[in-house]
Amino acid sequence: MKKFLLSAFAAVACVAAASADEITLDFTTNNYGQTVAGSANDKYYMEDGESFTDGAITITANKLEGSGVRFWATDAGAQTFRVNNKSGITISCNGGVITSMKFTGSNFGYLQGEGYDDGTYEGSASSIELVNKGKDGKTGTVQIKTITIVYEGGTADERENAGLAFSEENVTAYLGEAFTAPTLTKATTAVVTYSSDKETVATVDAQTGEVTLVGEGTARITAKAEANDDFRAGSASYLLTVRPEKVEGALFSSEMGEGFSFENPASIEVWKLDSKYGLKASAYAQLEGEDAQSAHAADAVAYTTEAIDLTSYTKATLTFSQAMNQFKNGNDLIDVDAIVDYTQIVVREEGATEWTLVAEPTAPEAFSWNFYANEPVDLSAYCGKKIQFGFKYHSTTSVAGTWEIKNINVVAEGKNVDDSISEITVDNGGVIYDLQGRKVVNPAHGLYIVNGKVVKL
Incomplete structure (x- = not known):
């Protein structure tokens, strides 16, 4: 009798085992028709309650009190499924029950839910809700690479993908x-x-x-x-x-900081080129040997790599857009009018090493990450010369804000050189001069003064 009961039990166990199915959702290679965010400037998240399905398994995004859930890929293409702090997901089995789950990735210990512990679930439920609540006082984003799910029963959704x-x-x-x-x-x-x-x-x-x-x-x-x-x-x-609308006839144009070089201190990279924000300066950083980020004293300049030729113009104007934020002394933002102590527009002639203040940036109405147009900067005092211009950032161990600049243009007017001629002729008694004021009888190629006007041969 005992032998028969044991055999019957074994048969039932085999049937139960045979009814279990396993599926692995690999988020490193499959975004399941969802949008993949790709940079810190891309604020896309799945909508609250939005879901995707693989076979009998459905995952639903729950925004809750956090910023949400999304697929994310680094610039190098590494893709994960991310659950931000205070947001969550619901994993459900259509018409069946989930008995186990195994997560790979990082920070999945921050997820909390019934039957779940540090990347593993054991139990029996048709749906499991997991919320990113942090762990041991620490918070962060859960980055999921794969989830292997074992389930019993369950009906696969046989409908086709929308294919959008x-x-x-x-x-x-x-x-x-x-x-x-x-x-x-x-x-x-x-x-x-x-x-x-x-x-x-x-x-x-x-x-x-x-x-x-x-x-x-x-x-x-x-x-x-x-x-x-x-x-x-x-x-x-x-x-x-x-x-913004393209500036026609700009002598110099840089949308996102192209064509700029940096004078940064050796200890910290203050100015850098950001693909989303253009030229970006900040001396608030965590340096080697430090326990946390902090303000650092620094002076740095982002400047035009090549000199701008204003020798043939009588008027020149610099325009750009900027954003200023985090200029704090302690926990309080400084007065916006005090921004002139930390930001400057500077110029130097070609070949010079020292910078000269040409203007102070327009202060924002309030510190924020919103870009606004700086008031046009008059560079006419430098017409007739070749110059480099730059943006000088200053910080202290108390104040080290962030300055972002893009859409930079220099427009020059009043060109006083006629470069459309191939031969110089003068009336009887007329005289041709070089730029040093010397008379020229047989001019070669170059710049000359004829009847009070500069011409280019």
Whole structure:
């Protein structure tokens, strides 16, 4: 009798074991139709309650009190599924129960939920809610590479993917110029609707996807389709960067700090080139041997690598956009008018080593990360010369804010050299002079003064 009972028990155990299925969700290679954020300036997150499915398993994003959940890829292409502090996910099995889960990645010990402990789940539930609550007083972002899930029962969603995709993921447009949105392809038969996450930058027609440029900045344009009997819900998006209207005839132009070099102190990289914010300066950092970030005393200049030739002009103007923030003394922001103690616009003639103050930047109405236009800077005093201009940053061990600069242009006017001639002729009695005031009888190629006007032969 005992032998029979043991055999029967073994048979039942085998049947139970055979009914279990296993699936591994690999977020390093599969974004499951979701948008992948790619830089610190890309604020895209899955919407609260948005989900994706693989077989019988569905993962739902829960924003809760945090910033949310999203796929993220570094500049090198390393992709993870991230759950930010105070946000969470729900993992569920359609028509079945989950019995175990194993996570790989980092910081998954910050997740908390019934039956879950430091990257492992054991239990029996149709859905498990996990929330990033931190651990042992520490907080951070959970970065998930894979989740291996064992489940029993469960019905796979046999509907097809919506198949939404834009022809480009990152596009740049200029105010004042026509813009054509990337092409959307889809498999779903459901209606697609469009939206913009920042309508102060760009608006989009909800039905057609046609974009209207409004202001400088970045906006994410998203297309979504609801689920129907044949297709799952799906979405796709692209990041639109809107630049200011191009300056026609600029003698020097740099959108994001191209063409600049840096005079930084040896101990700290104050100025650097940021692909999202342009020229960026800060002396608030954690240096080698220090326990935390702090303010450091420094003087640094971001300057034009090549000299700008103003020898043929009578008027020149410098314009740029900037953002200033975190200029604090202790926990309190300094007065905005005191920004002149920490930021300057400087100039030096070609070949010189010392910088000369030419103007003080326009103070912001309030410190923020919002860019605003600096008042035009008159460089006319340097016309007739070749110069370099720069932005000088100063900090102390008490105040070390952040200064960001982009959309830099120099426009010159009143060109007083006629360079369209191939031969110099003068009326009877006329005299040709070189730039030193000496008479010239047979001019070769170069600059000369004829009838009070500089001409180029």
